[in-house]
């Protein structure tokens with residue numbers, strides 16, 4: 001039997017100041033990183049783990065849904081933790097996956113430290129990796145966190161659990177991961193842990209990673225760390241298991257999203273597509289992936305192959321502005337890049353089959369009226385077709401992206417204006433993450449106004465949309481935001 005020392009409770013925080021439209025985006029994914037960590041630790045140190053996802057627990061404890069920090073949130077949190085037998089767990093790990101979770105992560109840790117001072121609190125995820133100082137004590141701040149893990153958590157957490165040092169500390173200790181783990185040695189994610197706790201059918205999105213990191217360095221992206229791929233043997237073994245789970249849980253519309261940052265750069269991607277075709281998996285599942293435009297340059301046959309296995313490809317095109325594309329670090333040759341995108345879109349228009357997604361990024365520093373219109377004209381001239389789904393989004397200035405680290409450059413070059421440390425403000429973090437001014441002559445209000453009016457028409461025109469209510473939610477969210485500005 002495990003002793004108390006060998007029990008670790010993972011907590012997944014929700015987001016304060018969130019709105020309905022954002023919940024639809026952020027509240028139905030399975031926290032795969034934590035499940036990877038759980039199975040890895042179980043295999044290496046025979047630890048017992050448990051998980052509490054506060055995004056899901058809101059269905060049982062209504063006040064966990066509080067839009068802002070308050071006492072009702074605290075009461076609900078403690079009730080929820082008591083029901084899950086928090087007392088049995090010696091160690092607490094909080095996954096602050098995105099900066100949008102920062103305020104709730106901080107509050108949860110403060111509550112727990114006060115109520116259970118003997119339990120060490122560990123925090124990890126993208127935000128602690130980018131801004132570890134937000135979690136440690138300083139002259140101005142008493143911190144509830146005992147350990148902050150920067151970078152990949154597996155090895156740091158393993159060493160911590162094996163050491164005799166896992167106890168509450170007067171001073172927060174920052175653990176930097178030394179090197180990257182060999183991902184082929186990782187066990188299958190601990191889906192069982194999550195789905196036993198939350199056995200809901202047809203609720204969650206299932207994603208699958210067969211690589212980590214990304215070989216590219218886009219200026220707006222937080223995923224650009226060391227790139228590594230699975231072997232095909234590992235993929236096959238894991239994918240069979242995943243298919244069984246997805247069939248069992250999402251029998252209404254079994255979907256698997258390949259979450260690799262750049263599917264076609266993963267060394268086994270061709271073999272994976274062949275495998276899906278040979279095993280006729282498209283007859284049971286729909287698949288999707290993300291890819292780079294240049295992966296299909298002079299290779300349009302590759303599109304045919306992906307469509308044969310039912311794969312919806314999301315192309316990270318982002319902008320049709322020849323000025324912005326190099327600024328985004330997307331390409332040094334924007335003319336060729338745009339031409340390649342046009343050939344890909346033409347290929348989709350030629351025959352029926354799975355559609356593709358055209359991902360666009362509006363509001364990148366330097367964006368102005370003319371660059372915004374260039375991209376919109378591109379959409380209207382080349383992409384309005386039932387086999388092409390337009391997927392626009394707004395640039396968010398996450399603390400671990402190139403832009404955040406180089407704000408002075410954009411301020412000097414384009415007159416951009418940013419909110420620094422926006423994740424600490426007591427209001428909607430996503431809205432605060434969008435720059436106040438993408439460029440000197442283009443304000444956030446102008447951007448949101450044009451974005452909502454123009455892209456609503458584009459999104460509405462797409463005939464293959466399954467659920468219209470999502471679009472209404474989208475429009476409501478942006479209308480309200482525009483009024484607030």
Ligand code: SF4
Pocket residue numbers: 214215216217218221222223224261262292316
């Ligand atoms: S946007 Fe895509 S291609 Fe660019 S660095 Fe991020 S994950 Fe890689």
